[in-house]
Amino acid sequence: MQRHPNQLKGSLYWIAASAVGLLILNYLVATDALDWYYAGVLSTAGIYIILTTSLNLINGITGQLSIGHAGFMAVGAYTAALLSVHYDTPFVVNILAAFATAAVAGLVIGLPTLRLKGDYLAIATLGFGEIIRVVIQNLKVTRGAFGIVGITWVDNLFYTEIVVLLSVVIIWRIVNSATGRALIAIREDETAAETMGINTTLYKVMAFAIGSAFAGVAGALYAHRMTYISPNDFTFLKSVDILVMLVLGGLGSITGAVVSAFSLTLLPEFLRFIDEWRMVIYPLLLVVVMLFRPQGLFGTKEIDFGALGAAFRWLKSRFGGAVGSAPQRTVETASPSSGMQTEVQTSSLQPAGVQPDLSGQPGSAAVAPAEPSSRPFLEVNGLSIYYGGLKAVSDFNMSLPEGALHGLIGPNGAGKTTVFNMLTGLHPPSEGEIRFRRKRIDRLPPYRISSEGVARTFQNIRLFKDLTVLDNVKTAFHMNVGYGFGASLVRPPSYGVKERRVTSEAERLLEILGLQERRMELARNLPYGEQRRLEIARALATRPRLLLLDEPAAGMNPQETASLMELIRWIRDEFALTILLIEHDMSLVMRLCERITVLDYGVTIFEGTPDEVKRNPRVIEAYLGQEAN
Amino acid sequence: MSRVVASLLLCAVCILLALLRKYRTHVVSNPALKYSYYPALILLAALGINYLLTALGANKVYTFQQAVYGLSLGSVYALIALGYTMVYGIIRLINFAHGDIYMVGAYAGYYAVTVMHLPFVPALVIAMVASSVLGVLIERIAYKPLRNSPRITLLITAIGMSLLLENVGQKLFTSTPRTYPTIFKASYEVFGVSVDQSRIIIFAVTVLLMIGLQYFVNYTKPGMAMRALSQDRDAARLMGINVDRVISVTFAVGSALAGAAGILVGIVYPQIKPTMGIMPGLKAFVAAVIGGIGIIPGAMLGGMIIGVSENFVTAYISSSWRDAIAFGLLILILLVKPSGLLGKSVREKV
Incomplete structure (x- = not known):
């Protein structure tokens, strides 16, 4: 996601630009410079803009493939039509009612189907879209295949554009907030998102319901523009139209969706001169664009005024000669060979000015050494997990005091990562209990365990690969942004303060880990x-x-490993953490950990201090095999 | 009432027994049960249905007549579904153009029969070859360059190809429906149920093609390469399998089956038009998912289930609800067993 450095200024630009655009449009319509036909085409374009941006929220941002969007449009259209015909309610009421019913439809359909992934989800949404249409076709109140006639005619382009603007702004604000980061995290890696404390089911259903609701709004606009609707207006082909606009614009790009919906609605008007071949050329164009630009016209990028400015400067430098302000390119400085930059970072990351103790004495700084008598911080009793007949881990016990630095070692396939998966709730254990700060967490979903204060890294790195380094960290602040969904829509002044705080805290963390240079x-x-x-x-x-x-x-050279060791110890003290680590690098484990648990074939074979572990015959046997007689 | 419940229970038990994987492995290891298990289950289920119909006081002849209609429609779905399931199994693509390849097969067969005055079997071969060539061409031109791009791009391209075929079809064949000449006229009566010769042919050809496909996939070298590819494309490549060629063969075979479905549908439901592929295409994909995608007998099973249930809905409820039943079944299956009736569930590795 490209974000404008100054959000407020950026959105002011947008508001001004849209206001000017609306005024011009209205002037043109009022003075008959733009005849009713083209005004109608523009309204249709507006309706498609809402449909495409709302589908973008589901498909592009959250990454949940839905191809039944026309069904929700139908729900909204019929809500507005029936209200208008039977109760003669005003336009605004109909729009709001359409929003509500389509949201409910989205909720009802999203709850069961969003358990599915990828193509299966796509097919299920296709199925629901078709079922909605068939139901409408068979209900008495919707007058079946005849459709509904006599809907109040609201063809004021101005009203349409206002609704379009509002919808796009709302979706834009959702996407550019903590909520949006959570949705994007789900798209990038659902499992990792869950361990960042994001309730993925809730967010997926929410995105689906909001997307559906706006499709309903578009449907209501459509009903009031056409004054006649029938089930055949909302076939699978309509869903395909919307999907095509979205993908052509670039999945995940809101401005891309807007531009693409607008131009694809107008395109057939320009193709009129080849009238009868229009329907052949359109799909051909689609295939050709997909072949030569698979990511869509805009990719996931957004056009903002910063980008427009950069484009302008580029043009100027290219054709005008004068390279006044060439676009600044981040110089890719080679990463320092040590990789850590411990000395540079420490001075700036300490707001209180406390110099961290880097001499490597465990437990010397922030954390008071744990009382041996106190109730354990993490207590694991009889933890087992079975896959079919296979016992991956059996009867695992562990008790960690607060502030411990504990190692978990064992040969490949011993079940170490499985223990982590159970501790973080990704694989619920078959038996046993986990108590974290006295609270049982073994039956909690991963996002709840995360909010209890358990975090993890993954052996097979699961970053949000297509996000920037900074956004990766900002996403993880999900539980601590300090504002809610409402605030991200209304954007009170405190919102900006809190967002800036998230950014600066994320940058501080990057600095600690020596990634400041790489943040973008x-x-x-x-x-x-x-x-x-x-x-x-x-x-x-x-x-x-x-x-x-x-x-x-894993994968680090000895030098990097050595500085990582310092770093882990320092982090533990600075952040008052308890650390449990899996590692194959024995020199690191032995020097870093205070106690070590050894697993083999899912069974704990030993627990003790590094020295005891080194001498234990069972451990040696597990690693090196039995001595030949 | 109690008889209805009892017979429903009997049917449900049969279906459950047929689907229970654990129990089936036990059965297969027992030589006495190995060959009598499924026939016994089918017999039992048939008894249950018969009992149910008596209890409900239904017109049995009418019901069985509908079942016969359903099986022939289901054969068409099954044949299209086989191609879907093969292509999906290999490159994980919902080939939306597949339904339109079936349409082209129907037209190829139509011209072979009317213009070239060929008998059924050569016409069938022509339809299969024409579809097959088209399928491979589409794969080479539109799908191959996108093999490493995001799946949705491929999906959109497939939708684009589908629209293109439909609209070119409108230009080439005009949108006026064509009518197949009657090829098979005979009709037989079995216990009062009339069974047309054409319906026997459509069912028999489908079963034969499915058995042939099953043999091809399981017992030939290209079939083994296909199965390897569906497991892991890179590993298959490292084992010296020519991935491009295997994918082409898959499209060729799958499209040929769709072409066969095209001409077979023509001999039973004679009206053909350029947009005929859309709905059967979607429903055939649904059939493949219901049976378990990537599984050949699953596609057959799914196709038959959809064909029969559509006919029952039309006969006992209303034809306007017909299009909903396939999607309703789909959603039911996806929620209860997303991997399909015959599919295995997989667990994501963290």
């Missing part, structure tokens, strides 16, 4: 070691009490 790069372009550090930064952003690190040093 896509996560997928980072080298392996930096991706691992970004995962740690992201986990820290959820403000955990317990941090689970799954092979943090």
